[in-house]
Amino acid sequence: MDLSFLIDLLGEPGVATAGGLAVGLVFGVAAQQSRFCLRAATVEFGRGILGPQPFSPAIVGPRISVWLLTFGTAMVWTQALQAFGIMDLREARMLAVPGSLSGAIVGGLMFGAGMVLARGCSGRMLVLAATGNLRALLSGLVFAVAAQMSQRGILSPLRAEIAGWWTTGGSNIDLTAWLGIGHRGGLALGILAAAVALYFAWRNAVGLRVLVMASGVGFAIPLAWLFTYTLAQQSFTPLPIEGITFSGPSAATLMFFLQPHEANFAIGLVPGAFLGAxxxxxxxxxxxxxxxEGGASMRRYLFGAALMGMGGMLAGGCAIGAGVTGSSAFALTAWIALTGMWVGAITTDALLDRPAALAAPAH
Incomplete structure (x- = not known):
């Protein structure tokens, strides 16, 4: 993919922003139509485990099927592009810099709890806000402010302190190399995840359009990897190789509108996803x-959004950034953060929402 004509026409920042906008459009359309949501998948799974028939096959329902198909699709394409030498993610920030194991654990738990309180992860809030959901719009703004405070503001010393407790050393750990399976092994695992997702989607009668759109969400991840990798290879100045995440980009986009500066991939990504949805x-x-629905509801949503803002910055990404993008690249801290998100979400739902759901029929 030769981007030289576009670079000459728009300049490197312009091409990066346009690429972010295009990738965001793909993500926004597919996420809105597939109802992709990690929070919904974790709640469905948790309530299946804790239900009247624990660990029954019913715990893998339609929401988990959609999430797992997105996850598998992202993994298949990301690993295939590397296995066949089309791109190399070793210089991507998620793998090239030291990973924080403590940040992944604490941040993942915080983010998981926050997305249950806010009834959606940061990516889902962006999609819902685009459809007219004012709860999601205000929660998304609080999320972006909390992320910015954690990255460069008053909460940044606390974030740095927690992140420094336990790190991976010189760089993050690529699990495909650490486990000795290589990218072809990662590709095989991605195919397995997608196959399992399709089986349970068939069992749950998930429609073809939803499956196509869920695959579209997953495909947007390697599309971002490939675009930013190609641009970095052809650029005269160092540019980051990055996938899709909404923690840092949401904060960066908010600051861009408050104090305009040179745009980049992240600045195009968030408006693109909003417009697509x-x-x-x-x-x-x-x-x-x-x-x-009332003051108590508002407090819950905004507190959850704030938890996600700091949790996402600690974990190295949100439910999309760490949960799908980082995991598709087999970054160790991303897999730990994803596990923390599942644990945090299931625990929070079990303590707060599931008792109310069980009591509702009695009233």
Whole structure:
């Protein structure tokens, strides 16, 4: 993929921003139409484990099927592109810099709890905000502010302190190399995950359109990797190789609108995802204004969003950034953060929401 013409026409920042916008559009359309959501998948799984028939096959329902297909698709394409020498992610920030194991654990737990409180992860909030959900819009703004405070603001010393407790050393750990399976082994695991997802999707009668869109969300991840890798190879100045995440980009986009500076891939990604979700919802007649149900509900959403903001910065990414993007690259800390998100979400739902759900029929 030769980007020299576009670089000459738009300049490197312009091409990076346009690429982020295009990738964001793909993600936004596919995420809105597939209802992709890690929070929904974790709640479905947790309630299946703790239900009247613990660990029954019913714990793998339609929401987990959608999430797992997205996860498997991202892994298949990311590992295939590396296995066949099309790109090399060893210089990507997620793998090249030291990984924080303590940050992944603490941040993953915080993010998981926060997304249950806010009823959606940061990526899902962005998609919902585009469809007219004012709860998600305000929660997304709080998320971005908390992420910025954790990255460079008043919370940054605390984040740095926690992140420094336990690190991987000189760089993060690539699990495909550490386990000795190579990228072809990673590709095989991705194919297995996608196959399992398709089987349970068939069992749960998930529609073809939803499956295609779930695959589209997963495909957007390697699309981002490949675009930023190609641009970095052809650029005259050092540019980061990055995938899709909404922790850092949400904070960066907020600051860009408050104090404009040179744009980049992240600055295009968030508006692109918002626009894609808006267009998809408008085309299918799903635009609808929604607000908070009361003060208690508002406090819950905003506190959850703040937890996700700091948790995402600690964990090295959000439910998309660490949970899918980082995991597709087999970064050790991403897999630990993803595990923490599942544990945090299931625990929070079990303590707060599941008792209320069980009591509801009695009233």
């Amino acid at each position: 808006f267009l998809a919802a408008a085309f299918t007649g799903e635009l609808e204004l929604q607000g908070f």
